[in-house]
Amino acid sequence: MHLLAAAVPVPYPSWLNTGDNTWQIVAATFVGLMSLPALAVLYASIVQKKWAVNVLAMMFAGFSLVLIAWVLWSYKMGFGSTSLGGGVHNGLWTQQPASGVNHIGTVKHFFDNLVGKPGQITDALNEQSQAVSAANTAIPFHFPVVSLAFFQFVFAAITPLLFLGSVLGRIKFSAWCLLVPLWSTFVYAIDAFLLWGGGYFAQEGSLDFSGGFVIHMSAGVSGFVAAWVLGPRLLRDRQHALPNNLVMAAVGAGILWLGWNGFNGGDPYYAGVSAASAVVNTNVATATGVLVWMGMDAWLTKARKPTFLGGVNGMICGLVGITPCAGWVNGWGALAVGAICSGFVWVAWNYISKVRPFSRVDDALGVIYTHGMAGLLGGLLLGVFGDPNMLEYGCGTLDKFGQVVNTPAGAYAHASSSCTPFGVNGLMYTGSFHQLWEQFRAAVFVILWSAVATFVIMQIIRFVLRGLRYKEDVLEVGDLAIHDEEAFPEERFAERVGGGAPGAFELAGISSGSSGTSPPPTSLGTGAQSETRP
């Protein structure tokens, strides 16, 4: 065996590609920003003033809970190897189903490929080795496990935070802190494994670019069921459910929109052509969604006025609708998806909301419409508008480290005996209903599983905590009763009492007393600053 030149210190292993790794971490951070602060600020500012702090507290706690669960057990449930010995037969995109094959698979096959085996990713080997996923066997990942795990974490985190919008305004903080890790483990991890982690639906050919089903539809359905179990907010809160700050809502919504560049742009896992296409398609669909909703507000309502919050709803419909399609449709597809999702949800929001069961459940911010319905619709529309020429991955040559070394002119987009470029065969381009059928099957499962599992989890929490909601006198007051904090406290009326945390001067050792023990603040003093020095 021939030895190489003497080794010198190197910054990273040869399987790593700096562009891909950089984009993955940046994209993950963008998606993280969609939760904190974007969603936290958006939700906190469109609820009544008295609920703003409670929303923020639940957002930050929920984000943290998902991350701890994620590194200790649930990442591997979503993206590890199967727990029940099913094994993965095909990579996601190497396994284009032969035309006409519509097998349901056996029950055993389904359960063998339902969820990954729980496990930690906290030790050095697990964090730093090259990422692998059962869903990706054709091209090696160009980044370590942590890059993939963190990218997938921010998706896992935002999903329960989305359906906080359904249950806020009455759920106990303690109930929320149990709901999030339980839901993340038993609903999210399973849906993610089935569609993304190489599980049953991934093997069957159901597709979800960035989470139309796994994230948005699942969040919408789960929020709706949780809201139903929980019961409605106070009648007075429902009748006075005005936003407290539309300017802050714009900040949250804006970060959400542009953060989505990471959401959809990061999912090809490589900083390549598909990532760029996904980003542009996402923005095109979103702009369409905004304009369609505002237009329908302006022309089809009694008031005949465009509304800003309507525009935000349309924006979310566009974002959610394009999510399952992002890199797999072309620009025309993106326009169509944005328009259809926004238009349909507008109708649902204004009319379907008045019929059962929607009229009977207090889904506070309407997550079932803007996320649930838009996610379902987007996922199905992939089966219609999926363009086989919009390639997520092409064909070329890899060197021994797994890096792309050349793609001869035209080879990237052309099938050969050893490689088929991966795009989606939508009805419009191929005349085949196959993809639509695969999408439909996965949607039915995700809806049923999300609904049933959420229902059971809520009942368990109700039993453990002897109730899911705060009592009426707490609900009357809101933030102050739950957290002893107000979103906009009035300093003139507040007077510091008792000990509590020291002020900055005390922390720095600057205090009026020369002895070691600092005197308790006087009734006049609100800190060391106001005390007289000897």
Next chain:
Amino acid sequence: MKLIVAVLKPFKLDEVKEALKTMGVQGMTLTEAQGFGRQRGHTEVYRGAEYEVDFVPKLRVEILVDDTDADAVVDAIVRTAATGKIGDGKVWVVPVDSVVRVRTGERGADAL
């Protein structure tokens, strides 16, 4: 003529307003207020430091009525604003010398 002033729990406004409208009261003026009576204030905690806030949010409602209507209006406010708990507020009545409607210059009872 009388000026009826009521300080109420904010979430009771709807009921009070509905009751007064049903009685035919033509208008009212509303101010967000902070106040305290026998009801204790509350504690807020920021960055570990505890603050006592004596004042609690209230609504101050003012209504101008004819002498003969004053008692009925006061009764309606008391009936609808009561929760039976401490902090329900107060209602008081003061005599009014004159009232002028700005638009028309009408005076006295005509201006009510």
